[in-house]
Amino acid sequence: MASKNRAEKREESGKEVHPDLPSISKPLKEKNTKGERRALQEAQRAAKAASKADGNTTVAETRRAAPSKRMWQSSQKKDGPLVMSPVATDKKSGDRPLEKERKKDAPPPRMQFDDKNRVEKAKRRAVVDQNEARNRVELFRHLPQYECWTQLPKLESKFFQLDSVHPAVFKVGMRYLAGDISGSNARCIEMLRAFQEAIIDYSTPPGKVLVRDLTAKISSYVSFFSECRPLSISMGNAIRFVKSCVAKLPLSHTESEAKAALCSDINQFINEKIILADKVIVGHAASKVRDGDVLLTYGSSCVVEMILLYAHDLGKQFRVVVVDSRPKFESRALLRRLVARGLSCTYTHINAVSYVMHEVTRVFLGASSILCNGTAYAKVGTACVAMVAHTFRVPVLICCEAYKFHERVQLDSICSNELGDPDAVAVVPGRMDVNYLDNWTNQDNLQLLNLFYDATPSDYVSAIVTDHGMIPPTSVAVIVREYGREHLI
Incomplete structure (x- = not known):
């Protein structure tokens, strides 16, 4: 009877009464x-999006209004004095995610020279008056194809007009334009020496900061x-090294101290990464030369x-086969220097490399750069020589400094290369x-196509002789990862 009365009351009031706790009641859930x-879910999503947008706007206004990277919030303990505690509202650059840092350090994409709008903008900003080459090869239209060599006299007349x-x-x-400097090491050293002279003569303009203004100056020199x-890959690595040295200059340094520190860092880079690295490579590679080779x-x-x-x-008896190409x-020039020092040499062109390869015991090649997958980026024709040597089972040793390694x-x-003067192919001296x-x-x-470089696959390379020792092509990625940011560049 009591339960019946409770049910009737529940129906009349529209409320559910707990049987054991009659004082606690709640409305029936419809x-x-x-x-x-x-509809309710859509309304909740819309409210959430609106609140999120309002929150972002508030945070942005707070950051703009804040004079520093930290705000102070007041916290008062019970029966205690007012305490001001710092609250970080902005992350430091060191706390950024690794992906953002990688995107920041990634080099900008290369300019595609088959884009007419970007080419016209580049021409307006360029110091060198560049004329586009005629009869361009369709497969290489994305590469710079300018007749720069025809602009040398005109550019020399602008010498006193170029204040920048x-x-x-x-x-x-x-x-560089005349072709008087060849070789990746020579080009890199000449560029660094020019940077040193520019840094010595540099003076910070009034109202400017040395780090930012000097970095902008170096960027303008690089553009020229x-x-x-x-630019070669080795020059790009050296440029990144110089810019990183500028960015790491302490604010406590005076202008003369900063310039002296930069010149010292450049000298150290040349001595350690090029000169001493070559001596280490020579010691490793010469140990592989035997009498009768x-x-x-x-x-x-x-x-x-x-x-x-x-x-x-060292007194080792061997013979050298020098292969050349148009x-x-x-x-x-290499042949003349070797003969003058008393070496026994044979000279041939690249079209006869398969005829002389059967008597060769080892192949020593240079490289402009070594890429992360073990590919050797070197003078055009290097891949052909390495392929023929691989067919004849002759070891191929690539000699390259570690500062030329690239990720x-x-x-x-085809994607990345340098085009030379096509008239050089048409003329037989x-x-x-x-x-x-x-x-x-x-x-x-x-x-007519005159390529400067080609890519030699790692399958054709037996070992890479570097200043870190003799390594297989598969270990290039390890060298780049372990020494890339800190030791190489």
């Missing part, structure tokens, strides 16, 4: 329909160098030349009777 539940370019930087750029000739080399690598001369000075014939991965020589392509630019359906 069941919503599916449409009502969906230091005289030492201008002089080195002219030598790239207009004269595209027939060594083959291609191009004109300064490190390979030092290895051959050092092994000869249009520059860089190996001729880039490249599978071909000293043979006027065979110059049948004098007027090749008038032929719309004829294109």
Whole structure:
């Protein structure tokens, strides 16, 4: 009877009464329909998005209004004095996620020279008056194809009009443009020496900060160098090193102390990463030369030349096969120097490399850079020589300094390369009777291609001789990871 009365009261009041606790009651929960539940969810999402937007606006206004990176909040304990405690409202740069840091350190994308709008903007900003080459090869339209070599006299007349370019930087750029400086080490050293002279003559303008203004100056010098000739990978690593040294300068240094520290860092980079590294490479590679060996080399690598001369000075008896190619014939100068020192040499062109490879015991090659996947980025023709040596089961040793290693991965020589003068391919020096392509630019359906570099796959490389020792191509990624940011660059 009592339970019946409670049920009747429940129905009348619309409230559910607990049987044991009659004083506690709550209204009956009505069941919503599916449409009502969906409408409620949509309303909650909209309210959440609005509150989030209001919160972001409030945080942004607070950060703009705050004079410093920290705000102070008051906290008063019970029966105690008022205490001001700092609360961090902005993260320090060291607390940023690793992905953001990697995106920040990533190099900007290369300019695609088949984009007409970007090319026109680059021309307006350029110091060098650049004319586009005619009869461009369609597969390489994305690379810079300017007739820079025709602009040398005109650019020399602008010397006293270029206030933004230091005289030492201008002089080195002219030598790049004329082709007087060849070799990745020589180009890198000349660039760093020019930076040193510019830093010595630098003075901070009034109202400027040395770190920011000097970094901007170096960036303008780099732009001028790239207009004269595209930068090599080793030059890019050296530029990043210089900029990192500028960024790490203590604020307590005076201007003279900062300039002295930068010049000292540049000298240390040249001595340790290039000069001493070459000596270490020579010691490692010369130990692989034995009496009676027939060594083959291609191009004109300064490190390979030092290895051959050092092994000869040790009294080892061996013969050198020097392989050359058109249009520059860089190996001729190497051949003259080796013969002058008393080495027994054989000279041949690259089209006959398969005929001499059967008597070769080792191949020593230089490289402009070693990429992260073990690919050797070197003078065009290096991949052909390495492939023939691999077919004949001849060991191929790539001699390269560690500062030329790069985290880039490249599978071909099309995406990134440098184009030379196509007229050099059309002309045969000293043979006027065979110059049948004098007027090749008038032929719309004829294109000449003069590549500077190619990519040698790691499958054709037996070992890489570097200042960290002799390593297999698969260990390049380890060197880049362990020594990349701290030791290499």
